[in-house]
Amino acid sequence: MLPELAPHAREAVILHPERAEPDCQNSSIGGPLLWPSDEPWPECSLPDVNSSAGMPATAMVPVAQIFRRDAPGPWWPADIDLLQILWCPNEHWDPPAQQADVSPVLEVRWRRAADVITPLRTPPPPSRYEKDGYLPQACAITAERVTDFPFREELPAELRPRLEDLVRETGAGGDVITRLAGWKLGGWPTWHLTHPTVFACSDCGTTMTLLFTVASDDETGVVVGRWGDLRLFTCPADHRHAFQVDLH
Template identity: 85%
Template structure:
């Protein structure tokens, strides 16, 4: 496959979305990906998905956009080219998967599942893209991701949920999730397609 330019997926400023995922001296996160589906990606990336790059930066070091950015090339019609749009930061509370939920909250979860008919993952399957929070496990049981560099349990950094608004569909209308090491943002990350 020929080399192609990465495309921007999200640019997030600390001032808009504060949280525990920010390294001490960083205030800008840029998420990019190759616009093509990869069947044999690098080890930490998900199969049959775009290859992701994370760029942790200081906003003051970014002087402006490229005046003529290179155009990405796509080798098939199923490329991943998000439509340019602005995110509206909205704080939400989500919870861990039902088996990880504290015992005192289990009865309330059962009431919610019964009322919504949404199955056991009613509390983590939030619509839209999100920074942080808990991963959904509506297709499989929870899986632990550990950092290859230090062995620390990784946490969910970002979810790209399939939706018609951005024209991004991942997997079978699923979620592309990026997990990072909470001990050091420079350690390798993991990409999961769910």
């Protein structure tokens, strides 16, 4: 790789899903979460297409659980070894600004697995959901570590031809190094529908980075947007700052 491009290379882990019966000690998509029995399970009471009042509140469902051991990388805060993502499996037209419109509403937990002394056995089921595309099927994941590059428009103009050369050299006719697709930790988002967008942390102003990509695929049964991606951006300065979700 050319040294000029190195600062634009980001580590990423592609998560390849496969239908399985993971337990709460496994990384998974749509599988059971290692959840403390004394911690309330997340609910959503925002208005959605199935309930304009958002009532009664409905339980969220697991989207992904990733243990650090399976997908190490720069996105892990110190002392944290478990990332959990849930969502409300309903379509929300106009949720709070940190959430994506016309999408499920996300919830994120960072944990230390050792802190979960008594795991919750049976989380509450959702009382309503919009469509099958929002109920992820339980899948085990195979992690593939990759180096991801941004869309060329996000590079300084003088580097764009260099990236195009690199794409040609590595891809056998295709592009296998930029904005890699699929369920993904880290890396770069694609911006094939709009101009690249930069999100500033609402707590400290730092430019947010892509933490997680929810993809649409047959294996998980997840479909977001028009067979698109739901992307979770977080603040690299402090993982406790508010996240931002974007549908593409």
